[in-house]
Amino acid sequence: MQPLKTIFMFSGQGSQYYRMGEPLYEGNEVFRHWMDRLDSHARVLCGSSIVSLVYDPARSRSDTFARTPLSGLAIFMVEYAMAKALEAAHVHADLTLGASLGSYAAAAVAGAISPENALATILRQARVMEQHCPPGGMLAVVADPSLYDMPEIATRADLAAVNFSSHFVVAGLDAALDEVERFLDARTVPYQRLPVTHAFHSRWIDAAGQPLRACFDALPMGPARVPVVCCARATEYGRLPGDFFWHVVRDPIAFPAAVQRLEAREPFHYLDIGPSGTLAAFLRYLLPSGSASRIGKVLSPLGGELKSFDQVTAA
CATH class of the missing domain: 3.40.366.10 (Malonyl-Coenzyme A Acyl Carrier Protein, domain 2)
Incomplete structure (x- = not known):
């Protein structure tokens, strides 16, 4: 072999x-x-x-x-x-x-x-x-990427990456990502704010x-x-x-x-x-x-x- x-x-x-x-x-x-x-x-x-x-x-x-x-x-x-x-x-x-x-x-x-x-x-x-570029960030979300299509996310952030079937990343301005986090918290969806200062890939x-x-x-x-x-x-x-x-x-x-x-x-x-x-x-x-x-x-x-x-x- x-x-x-x-x-x-x-x-x-x-x-x-x-x-x-x-x-x-x-x-x-x-x-x-x-x-x-x-x-x-x-x-x-x-x-x-x-x-x-x-x-x-x-x-x-x-x-x-x-x-x-x-x-x-x-x-x-x-x-x-x-x-x-x-x-x-x-x-x-x-x-x-x-x-x-x-x-x-x-x-x-x-x-x-x-x-x-x-x-x-x-x-x-x-x-x-x-x-x-305005200050921004990125958010890794542990969920099916179809969740991104929800207006509470899609209207506030861009889809920066789909890593696999239950993990994706969004990028946006800081205030908008704060709102996305509140939406995810309400649905008990795990996420992590990445240590970056700009909304890369957006x-x-x-x-x-x-x-x-x-x-x-x-x-x-x-x-x-x-x-x-x-x-x-x-x-x-x-x-x-x-x-x-x-x-x-x-x-x-x-x-x-x-x-x-x-x-x-x-x-x-x-x-x-x-x-x-x-x-x-x-x-x-x-x-x-x-x-x-x-x-x-x-x-x-x-x-x-x-x-x-x-x-x-x-x-």
Whole structure:
């Protein structure tokens, strides 16, 4: 039997937390090297240390980490360093897949953009959105996505993602999301406000359309060493189109459609590189019955990263 091809999966905003990857930072030389190397570049860009912020001893994993744009830089750094640590342990990606902000790490690990240019563009994107977009947020709802069609939700928020048959995400302005939460509370529907400061993947990004496109146009891109799977369009690219990152930030996330397309081709080893193992959790609901695909992850807010790393690299 042929070995399964490996897909490195990278999650986006909302998956971050303080102390993410700390056991690896302390115990894995390659992970620490890349975190420190990227941190040196980030300090030049934003004037502060992302490593010191993420691993601040005064912070716990349960503290809310919503400091845009710093959280975006932190997610990228952790994901890229995690991928490089796996590569050093002879675990390599045959494809990369990025959801939302995770598309930067997917593109960088695939070689389509440099990690330094990725950091600079993430920071520029965040600053453009702070300048042009109204404050907003995103709400993960544990219910059938058909609930979104209720006017109490649909008239106040946009559908940002359908993750599986009982989990979807909406995006909107803060006051409108407060009303959506009251509606969900009245129906005893579980939900969680994500730690983000804007309504990504919604009409409220359009106000920044022109400056964001200019920001992305300035990002140097080349051919990828391995294909990049886009979760905005459920499409696989060998070379990223010029409008790739615009659609990443503006369009709804199409992770289930991307997985369906991949599974129709062949089984894979899906390896979640993100901080929270979010995409791995979604996959458990998405893979068809009888699929020969495998799911793995390393990082988790519950800990155990060094053991998980050893298990993944020994497989």
